[in-house]
Amino acid sequence: MPRTTTPSSTPPETHEPTPTQIRRWRHYLADELAEAATYEHLARHSSGRHAEILHSVAEGEGRHAEHWRRLLGPHAEKTVRPALQAQLLMFLAKHVGSVFVLALLQRAESRSPYREDPDATDAMAADEAVHEEIIRALATDGRTRLSGNFRAAVFGANDGLVSNLALVMGVGATGTSSSMVLFSGVAGLLAGALSMGAGEFVSVRSQRELLDASQPTQVTLEVAPSLDLDANELTLIYRARGMSEEAAEHRAAERLGYHDCDCDPSLSFQDERARLALATDDDAPAAGENQALGTDLGAAASSFCFFASGAIIPILPYLFGLSGWVAMAVGMALVGLALLVTGGFVGLLSGASPLKRGLRQLGIGYGAAVATYLLGLAFNTGTP
Incomplete structure (x- = not known):
């Protein structure tokens, strides 16, 4: 999650801001508030870790807005409209799938002017760079799907x-x-x-x-008691499927009747791995699983x-x-x-x-x- 320096970390202004600064800061304030609202809307329509991350990014944009509000002081009472791009993002967040909005937000974060603006803190510029990577990662999930x-x-x-x-x-x-x-x-x-x-x-x-043709069969369940081989050779089957040596030896012992089976024997190793991965993190795809092909x-x-x-x-x-x-x-x-x-x-x-x-x-x-x-x-x- 991005960590932003609070507005109090910025030295207080000792002079009246120029009209140019006031105009620029007002636009920054409007854009930050619009981006925060966009992220909050996406968070409300997401679930799991996506919702939590988007909410945290929205809080970061809100802290940036407070920085500009503090610099503006009484000049912050007069508001301006956000930039056209920010308005477009707010509209798309309400009417279009989140993956498209996240892709646009990724580009918007990459073009932040804070790195060149002396009135923005270094922490704010760093935040925007981190936000870009956060949104890139979130958008990648949607792009994959x-x-x-x-x-x-x-x-x-x-x-x-x-x-x-x-x-x-x-x-x-x-x-x-x-x-x-x-x-x-x-x-x-x-x-x-x-x-x-x-x-x-x-x-x-x-x-x-x-x-x-590559999916493992349950042949070892059916013929294990009659196999004319030792446990080591049966272990090789499970190691070839990707199990660790310890897990493969335990499974082979189960199949040969040395242990009671403490798992569902109808599940293949891939099925068990997918079930465990999904139970660990509802948002994470099972490692090594192929994407659904459809019919x-x-x-x-x-x-x-x-x-x-x-x-x-x-x-x-x-x-x-x-x-x-x-x-x-x-x-x-x-x-x-x-x-x-x-x-x-x-x-x-x-x-x-x-x-x-x-x-x-x-x-x-x-x-x-x-x-x-x-x-x-x-x-x-x-x-x-």
Whole structure:
């Protein structure tokens, strides 16, 4: 938890603050109060250690606010609105999932001006740096939970956007009729979505089969009394599963009937380890456990829908009756906006700049579209 030097540790001001200082301090005060309220809201809607940590961070921001209130003295009676970013964070905390807000808060904490401001204490600057690491750690939990589904959503939608835009631009550049461009776009949507769905089905099913093949069986429970081997060889089974030597020897002795079993024999070692880990800390995932894969049919359906949701955007202008250059230009604009949004979400969750990630996605998508458009011009059959 962050430890902040109390306001009394700052030497009292011996001169009247300048108008510039007053304005800056008022904005600092408003921003700190807004951040404290944001953290408190997130804490109220969290549980376990997350709620406790967020509440403590909110208290730290409140102590920072007291520092600026003390420096302002009577000037603190006039309040100002928080910065636009602080207001946005308060709004998102109330209406959007906490992982997105935590990602934005992480970036906000990393840009604290206290390190360069002589009116802020060194302890306050250090606090902000520590807050960034605290929020980074909390956001990591949410990113881990979202990573699988989020990757599938972004990859599927982005693939649909880029591949179908490139297809439409390439076919359109040949000068063929708008109906043919539309047919090509619909065919590309279905072909790509079906391919994505089938690939995801096979991928998840194969991964599940591989994991199932690695799960230990209960064969030692059934055949232990008849085994023609000594306890040491049976111990090797449990050591190969990851047990310590002492635990493996005890388990082997149980299986051979030398000890009464003091555990649930229906549980595998992995199940027992997960149960013990969860009993120790409700918020901590079991060590070494794989993330849930979901069902193969569910993954296939999600991939199909994600790809189709992206692939339909380039053909929307043709569905609404536009044609030629106008349809391609509108399609490019719509896809560009979608690429900026998906790229921005990637940047947001990764703690990077949403704008930079959005522009990167836009450059990749438009680059593919321009390449196929030029290829289409090489086979031009008329004026589009």
